[in-house]
Amino acid sequence: LAKTTQPISMDSYEGQEVNITCSHNNIATNDYITWYQQFPSQGPRFIIQGYKTKVTNEVASLFIPADRKSSTLSLPRVSLSDTAVYYCLVGFNTNAGKSTFGDGTTLTVKP
Amino acid sequence: DAGVIQSPRHEVTEMGQEVTLRCKPISGHNSLFWYRQTMMRGLELLIYFNNNVPIDDSGMPEDRFSAKMPNASFSTLKIQPSEPRDSAVYFCASSIGTRGRETQYFGPGTRLLVL
Numbered sequence: 001l002a003k004t005t006q007p008i009s010m011d012s013y014e015g016q017e018v019n020i021t022c023s024h025n026n027i028a029t030n031d032y033i034t035w036y037q038q039f040p041s042q043g044p045r046f047i048i049q050g051y052k053t054k055v056t057n058e059v060a061s062l063f064i065p066a067d068r069k070s071s072t073l074s075l076p077r078v079s080l081s082d083t084a085v086y087y088c089l090v091g092f093n094t095n096a097g098k099s100t101f102g103d104g105t106t107l108t109v110k111p
Numbered sequence: 112d113a114g115v116i117q118s119p120r121h122e123v124t125e126m127g128q129e130v131t132l133r134c135k136p137i138s139g140h141n142s143l144f145w146y147r148q149t150m151m152r153g154l155e156l157l158i159y160f161n162n163n164v165p166i167d168d169s170g171m172p173e174d175r176f177s178a179k180m181p182n183a184s185f186s187t188l189k190i191q192p193s194e195p196r197d198s199a200v201y202f203c204a205s206s207i208g209t210r211g212r213e214t215q216y217f218g219p220g221t222r223l224l225v226l
Contacts, residue, residue: 032212043115043202043217044154051212087154101154 004088009106018075020105022088025069031091033064033071036101038085044101047086048073083109115218117203123224129191132221135184136205144215145178145188146202154202160186193225
């Protein structure tokens with residue numbers, strides 16, 4: 001499982017675009033990049049997944065450069081309800097015994 | 112689809128008692144994961160099943176923990192005997208996909224408190 005590095009926390013204001021970057025230098029050729037969102041007292045929820053270039057859905061966009069050693073989750077025009085922890089996961093999650101989701105990025109959206 | 116179903120949602124028990132957590136994965140999914148989440152240790156993968164077979168249980172803390180998946184629609188995580196340090200939120204997740212491209216769907220979790 002590729003090791004990932006994300007900022008521990010980020011602050012933003014309502015209506016702004018938020019970009020969260022994840023580093024994954026040892027990503028394998030077959031690995032996809034998946035982002036999850038977790039609200040307090042809930043399980044993580046799938047947001048978006050990609051392999052290269054750009055992926056967009058109704059919730060977010062995912063930008064992946066050609067070398068795939070990093071990825072950026074972009075949340076357009078955030079609202080207070082986007083306050084959550086965001087996790088970047090690379091590859092297949094079989095690294096049992098460790099916190100494979102890492103610490104994630106705690107995003108706080110302020111009014 | 113109802114999503115991943117877990118029961119009970121909350122469990123309070125005394126040290127030494129047996130605890131059984133249950134999970135019903137999404138129909139058609141072929142992988143099932145049990146996680147534990149605490150403030151100190153984050154989200155830890157305990158065990159992973161593929162096609163009802165345990166593939167990796169190296170995350171199971173000790174012999175007090177055991178997990179089974181008797182069929183594709185049901186799994187249990189058992190703690191016997193329970194200890195206060197087992198207090199955590201336990202999540203079950205299921206997925207379908209090829210290696211390297213997994214999308215996991217999580218249940219609502221079971222909040223366990225061992226007194």
